[in-house]
Amino acid sequence: MFCYRIQFSVLWRTIHSHKFCFSYTMSKATFSDLVQIFRSGVLVVQPDKLIRNSVNYNATTEKLIIAGDSYNLQNKDVFLVGTGKAVQNMAKELEKILGGKIKHGIVSIPDGSKSETVINKYVRYSEGAKNNLPDKNAEATAIKVKKLVSSLTSNDLLIVLISGGGSSLLPLPREPITLEEKCGLVKKLANAGADIVELNTVRKRISELKGGQLAMRAQPAQVVSLILSDIVGDPLDLIASGPTTENNDDPNAAADIIKKYNLYEQLPLSVKTILNELNDSKEFPKDKVNNYIIGSNKVSIHEAANQAEKLGYLPICLSHQVIGNIEIVAQEYVKLAELFCKLIEGTLNKEEFKSSIDSLNIPGISTNFIEDDKVMDLLKHKDVCLVLGGEITVEVKGKGKGGRNQQLSLEFSNIIHKIKGRFSHFEVDFLSAGTDGIDGPTDAAGAMGYLDLVSESKEVNIDINDYLNNSDSYNFYKRFKNGELHVFTGHTNTNVMDIHLIVIRKKK
Incomplete structure (x- = not known):
């Protein structure tokens, strides 16, 4: 044998x-x-290799080069957040490249994957989403991420690292929806055969940070995202449910998907309330957000x-x-x-x-x-x-x-x-x-x-x-x-x- x-x-x-x-x-x-x-x-x-191939920093001139684009970091503070199965090594490589330039970082990574290597004591790695399922640990990290990005100013640069698994690792349901209610809905949809596009369309609609909300909450800071794609066709708005990408979904799309799988009548009142709310009319800051796919x-x-x-x-x-x-x-x-x-x-x-x-x-x-x-x-x-x-x-x-x-x-x-x-x-x-x-x-x-x-x-x-x-x-x-x-x-x-x-x- x-x-x-x-x-x-x-x-x-x-x-x-x-x-x-x-x-x-x-x-x-x-x-x-x-x-x-x-x-x-x-x-x-491997994330570290992809980061090395895409990112360069000149400490003397304080110029950050990402995929050929230049960012002047003089008189700017750099902050880092990340979510996904690949972002730990992306973040650690970025820490090496930027040295002590990163003022603070929060990176959400899978349960059981944390490395003990410390490069920058101001960057924290938090585990959660055991078995790729959103949990209280991941939710607690998402709350910290929301607080961090909401505090940024026009003198700050926020680097966001995103990879597959990012949806589960950054779960923050819109109130009054609870994490259990959100997870229950997504599980029922997945078991009914909903594909990743449908799942993430629903996630965006009922989440605080997905569907471009993370980038919008970071305003007026400059936002740069480095993305490892885990979805066919590399659609920016669907990878990890698009936390830094404008959400152009029809407001009724999520409800229509839920109805397609005959799950709407089973929904708790909290979810129905959010689905029936009018969308926030706040405009997405396209001129302050750049997204780069570095692997697929x-x-x-x-x-x-x-x-x-x-x-x-x-x-x-x-x-x-x-x-x-x-x-x-x-x-x-x-x-x-x-x-x-x-x-x-x-x-x-x-x-x-x-x-x-x-x-x-x-x-x-x-x-x-x-x-x-x-x-x-x-x-x-x-x-x-x-x-x-x-x-x-x-x-x-x-x-x-x-x-x-x-x-x-x-x-x-x-x-x-x-x-x-x-x-x-x-x-x-x-x-x-x-x-x-x-x-x-x-x-x-x-x-x-x-x-x-x-x-x-x-x-x-x-x-x-x-x-x-x-x-x-x-x-x-x-x-x-x-x-x-x-x-x-x-x-x-x-x-x-x-x-x-x-x-x-x-x-x-």
């Missing part, structure tokens, strides 16, 4: 020092390769493809915009794998293949690679690694434990098993994992699947349907092969959504 429980500290150093004892179809080499490819996609979007999923999957090539695969980046329900995405990924097998075998020509790919329900998918004769030739001779990314949604069916990445790997394995006869000349392996290292309310980043997973689970009397029907993917992977297909990393301190890898190998 192949025993491989990946721990993040080891992941950063080496893959090959682990003990391998593999007994199932997915090969030792492929498992190791998939982990390395995923790892490379995470490493390239696109960067991550392209680096993953580079690593795949180094490992001898033919990498093909197909999309960094994948969204949708898990069951649909899994079905489309199986169709995608089958089409590539037919192209490799020669049973589909280029035109037929392109037409079939274009008909798939995979947002942002590109077929430009088929115009490259070198790539088409290599398809016949190399193992192929398809690289995709994005963030999908899961409709919770039961009371099990899991996350979208583990569920996607399990769904993919189940669907491909039903048509495995079409893959008689191939092995197909799959990895889905979150770059933040935390998949749903679990300690796993994701999991792997493969063509024969269902067959092998049946051999040991494990019925995959029991777990799929109860949204219990975590416990399936914990039980099957003693958890060897789980990907464990711990907090990675970054977050640019998820990476999906499909490896197609001709049987030897």
